[in-house]
Amino acid sequence: MAGSIPIQLKTDKEAAYAKKRAVKGSKLVPIVLTTIALLFFILMLIIPLISVFVKAFEQGANLYFASITDPIALKAIKLTLITIAITVPINTVFGLAAAWAIAKFKFKGKNLLITFIDLPFSISPVVAGLIFVLLFSTSHGLFAPLLNALGIKIIFAPPGIIIATIFVTLPFVARELIPLMEAQGTAEEEAALTLGASGWKTFWHITLPNIKWALLYGIMLTTARAAGEFGAVSVVSGHIRGLTNTVPLHVEILYNEYKFSAAFAVASLLTLIALVNLIVKNVAYSKMNRIHKAGEKKNVPEA
C-alpha cells in the first residue's frame, strides 16, 4: 500500500498544509460532489414542487380560482377541515398523556409501548383503511349487526374518514414530545411540586413552556397529515362526490377526469400547507436549539 507510507514532514507549515489537504481534500471534490447533490435535489424535489404551481396556473388565474371555489371543492375542503378539527385536538391530548406517562416515569415494557405508538407509521395506509372496514363495514364488519340495528354508517361516510385519519396521525405529537421530555428529565417538575405547586400548575407553568415548540411542531405535523392523508381515507371513503370526498380525494377525481389544471390548483393548496409545515418545523427546531444551548450555558457555572 504505497499510499499509507508515512510521510516525513520537515516544517510545521508543511505539516499543517498536508493535514489541511488530507482533511479537506482537493478543491475539485467538493465542487463535483455539491454539483451532483444539487442536481439530484433539483430534479427530485424542486422541479416537482414548482411544477405543481406551474400546472395549477397553466390555464390562467381565473380557472385556478374557479377550481378552488367550485362547490364540490368547497365541500371537500369543509370535510377536510372538520376532520382536522376533530383529529388534531384528541391526538394532541393523547400525545401529551402518552409522553407524560412515558417520559416522566420508569416502568417495564416502555419500549414495547413506544413500538405500539409507532405502529401506525409502519403500516401501509391501505391496510390502515382496511382494518376499519373490517370493524365497521355494514356488510362485513365485526360491528355490522350493531351498526345496522342503530342505523349508523361509519364506512363510506365521514366518521370512517375521521377514524382512519386519527389512526394514521396518532403517533406525531407523542413522537415529537417523548424524546424531548425524556432529555429534560423531571428535576424542574420535582422542584415545583416539592415547593407546593399542584400537578396542574406544574404542568402549565413548568412542563408546557419547556415543550411548547415541539408540541407546536407535533400539532402542525398532525394537521398536515390529516389534511393530506390519501391511502387510508381512500379505502374508507367510498368516493361519494360532495359527501365523502376530502381534498386529496378530490384531487384524484379531477386528475382521473383529465381536469389537470383543476387537479393541480386544488393540489397547490395542499402544497402550501406542506410548505407552512416546513417553515414551522425550522422555526420550532431553531428555537429549541437556542433554548437548549442557553440552558447548557446557564447550567455550567451552577454545576
Place this chain on the structure above:
Amino acid sequence: MNIAIKPIKIKKKSVIPGFGITMGFTLTYLTLLVLIPVSMVFLNTAKIGFKEFWEIASSERVLASLKISFSTSFLAAVINVVFGLLLAWVLERYDFWGKKLIDGLIDLPFALPTAVAGISLTTLYSKNGWIGKLFAPFGIKISYTPLGIVVALVFIGFPFVVRTVQPVLESIDFEVEEAAACLGATRFQTFFRVILPELLPALITGFALAFSRSLGEYGSVVFISGNMPMKTEITPLLIRTKLEQYDYAGGTAVAAVMLIISFLLLLMINAFQWWANRHKSS
C-alpha cells in the same frame, strides 16, 4: 441537586402526579384505536383458514405484486442510500449559497401529501412531461412503468437516509480524520476506512426505513405506476382492488402478508439499532 433527589430515592416513589390517569388513557386509546383494529386483520385471516390463506397468498397475481413491490422498493432504497449520503455529506461538510434553504426543504417529501407528489411526478415523467420528454427520444418510458414506481419511491424515501446520516456525520470528530491524515491516509482512504464504517449503522437504518416506507406506499405510486396487473401493480394497490371487488377475504389475506412483513422489518430495525448502540458503547 442531591438534596432534591435523595428523598425520592428513599421513598422509591416519584413525587410527580398523574401516572395512573395518563397511562390509563394512553393504554385505552391505543387498545381501541390501534391494537384491536390491527388484530382484526389476523382474526379475519384466521377465519378463512390456513389452506385458503395460502392459496390467496401464493396466487400468481399476489406473488407478482410482491415481486414488483420488493424489487422497486429495494432499488429505490439503494438509490436513496447513495444520494441520501451524498446530500447529508454536502450539507454537513461544505458551505455554499442556499444551503440552509435546501436543508429546510429536505423534509418536503414527508410533508407533501402523497397524492400531490403522485400527480406531479406522473405529469413530469410522462412522455410529454418536462423530464419524460428528455427520455422519450431514447425509447425510455418512465411513467406507467416499474421505473416510474422507482422514481416515486426515491422521492418519498430519500429524506429518511439524509436525516439518519446527518446527525452521525455531525458527531464524527474532526480529530479522527486529522489523525488518519497525519498517519498518511489519503482522503479516499480516510473516507472508506474511517468515516464510512462509522456511518454504516445510520446508513443501514436509513435504508431499512426508506425500504419499509416504500413497501407500504400507495398515494404517490398509484398515479405513476399505471396499475397493470402482473406488470406494475404494487401490493397495497392489489389490496385496494380486491376490496373494491368486495373480495374482503382476499384483501385481508394479502394485508396479513404485508403486516407480517412490516412487523418483521420493524423488529429488525429496532433489534439492529439496539445492537448498534450496544456495540458502540462497549
